Amino acid sequence: MTNKPSCVRAVTILDVAAAAQVSKSTVSLVLKGSALIPAETSQRVRAAAAQLGYVYNRRAAELRHRSSNTIGVVINDLMNPFFAEVLAGLERRLADAGYVTLMAHTSENLERQRRVLTAMREHHAAGIALCPALGTPASLTDELKSWGIPLVVMIRTLGEGDYDFAGADNGRGVELATRHLLQAGHRRIGFLGGIGGLVLEQRLRGYQSALSQAGIAFDPGLIFAAPPTRAGGHDAMHRLLAAQPAIPAAVSYNDLVAFGALSALGESGRRAGRDFALMGFDNVLDAAHSNPPLSTVDAGPAALGEQAAALLLARIDNPQRPRQHYLAEPRLLVRQSA
Amino acid sequence: MTNKPSCVRAVTILDVAAAAQVSKSTVSLVLKGSALIPAETSQRVRAAAAQLGYVYNRRAAELRHRSSNTIGVVINDLMNPFFAEVLAGLERRLADAGYVTLMAHTSENLERQRRVLTAMREHHAAGIALCPALGTPASLTDELKSWGIPLVVMIRTLGEGDYDFAGADNGRGVELATRHLLQAGHRRIGFLGGIGGLVLEQRLRGYQSALSQAGIAFDPGLIFAAPPTRAGGHDAMHRLLAAQPAIPAAVSYNDLVAFGALSALGESGRRAGRDFALMGFDNVLDAAHSNPPLSTVDAGPAALGEQAAALLLARIDNPQRPRQHYLAEPRLLVRQSA
DNA sequence: CTGAAAGCGCTTACAG
DNA sequence: CTGAAAGCGCTTACAG
DSSP: OOOOOOOOOOHHHHHHHHHHSSHHHHHHHTTTTTTTSSSHHHHHHHHHHHHHHHOHHHHHHHHHHHHHEEEEESSSSSTOOOOOOOOHHHHHHHHHHOOEEEEEEOOTHHHHHHHHHHHHHTTTTTTEEEETTTTOOOOHHHHHHHHOOOOESSSBTTSSSOEEOOOOOOOHHHHHHHHHHHHTTTTOOOOBBBOOSSSHHHHHHHHHHHHHTTOOOOOOOEOOOOOSSSHHHHHHHHHHHHHHHTTEEEEEEHHHHHHHHHHHHHHHHHOOOTTTTEEEBBBGGGGGGGOOOOBBEEHHHHHHHHHHHHHHHHHHHHSSSOOOOOEEEEEOOSSSSS | OOOOOSSSSOOOOOHHHHTTTTOOOHHHHHTTTTTTHHHHHHHHHHHHHHTTTTTOOOHHHHHHTOOEEEEEEEEEEEEEEHHHHHHHHHHHHHHHTTOOOEEEEOOOOHHHHHHHHHHHHTTSEEEEEEOTTTTOOOOOOOHHHHHHHHHHEEOOBTTTOOOOOEOHHHHHHHHHHHHHHTTOOOOEEEEBBBBBHHHHHHHHHHHHHHHHHOOOOOOOOGGGGOOSSSHHHHHHHHHHHHHHOOOOOEESSHHHHHHHHHHHHTTOOOOOOTTEEOOBBBGGGGGSSSSSOOOOEEEHHHEEEEEEEEHHHHHHOOSOOOEEEEEOOEEEESSSOO
């Protein structure tokens, strides 16, 4: 389960101290760049450290100091490029701030999520950034708070509790997408993909809101539920085509679903932007070069990750600050699919 | 840079020992499930631990034990779903083996790579899985070995040194893809995307080898270099269409490039599989539902990540074992684009 | 400015 | 089967 102890004794500050002819404490001070130490001494110590191949033992330091420079990041679905982009933005910001990230992927598995959260706790993570797996109880935020470890929740909210959050404005985003279709003159607009969860609820609400503003009655027969994946979108679009061949337009739960739908459209001899108007949501990198390029709503995935990191860092810095909910302002991006 | 010490004193095994009326060592033994302790005592200790909200301090344990259950994973390009899939496979396997993963993303930045590697060393990672950034010197493998930390290199080899490796058989893979195009009767076949690096060299070699087996002379004018991204593929395909409009087929450096090419084809009114034969490489998840679904060569990204994990775990278990190079057997996957 | 001492929370022989 | 002691590698007051 864990690796064996290494056999060679590590070089410690004691060895460095001996080599540089100073005390242990002096070495420690030099290592953290204390101004108390004269340059000459500091030089000597550094030279000795380099010469001996000394490696700072961060765990020992943290144990003593009761601090940590590792942050736990739990991602629910790495197979969705949206989350990969969020993760990349988050990790970059964390690394720049001198932290190291303990990453775990839950694949929407609650049991796995619990396990990794516990591991992060045992490792004394300085903070946790969590994209909760589907079905995570809202009480988890309180539980994590009781652990005394700073938390930021990403993408999916987790009840009304007191926690920092960074996500997209789902309702407003889909409203924008739907309205774009409406303005192009479409009156019957399908909704593709998504199964359960608050995010779906919010996006569906945006869809309905845009319709009702345009004086169009909501028709449940136009909702084609499917997993939020390419396969799901592919399937949903084929179902739409079969059930409602006259429907000229649809908004998708997310870009992944839209990609699947694009594929299904192609198989039926149609092309989005010419024979059908299709909108995505997220603006993952792929959307700019899908076939055809996807019109979508930009949720700014990388920026979202960076925001989450910023919130977490601020919380670590000041545990008392009021909680903050950051909602990325969605931006309509018209490309060729609609 | 690091967080502040928490103010509350943590509950330690000493507290648990006091509550359960046993000694510190007994608690330690119970925690690791030693058979030396009678069930009754063990019960009592566990109850006391639970009651006090005791949390195992892994860092303290590891410091004493000189071991570690964290493994460093450095990824060069998370924006490519191929690497995200490799990472997911790797992390899953590692987590199942009881390890926790310290993840870092280099974005092909050597400076960043050096920094994260050092951080992992200071954290006493039990092992490192590395997708080297472009331009990484081959000497890095020896340097890491001199650190005494087990290493597995992924995807891109790093010189002829003595290290474990898991990657795809690039030459054979592209050979398969090219041959598929040849068998469909195409004689003039373009090569799209890629800029420098050993992987490109190997893939190009596979392309040439297939051509020469078919008695076709290599034509450098059919190579369209471009970054290994969607934008690169998009650009390369437009250049191909402009320069060599009669070319009926192409193999791509990877799936990402192929997706961009699919998009460019669409813009020019063509459809892969009907007006043009296009092959990818990698078989990322997206390939099954691109428009049209991409014929490609399956490098088994997730399995590749798992293999890398297996190699690393085996190396940790036995540092003396002979080095092993794992090359995933590429599998031709014919879908609709060719 | 530098040294001796205590201690972070655990594990590991070693006695009993 | 259980307890007392030493020690992993560092930092942190506290003297000098």
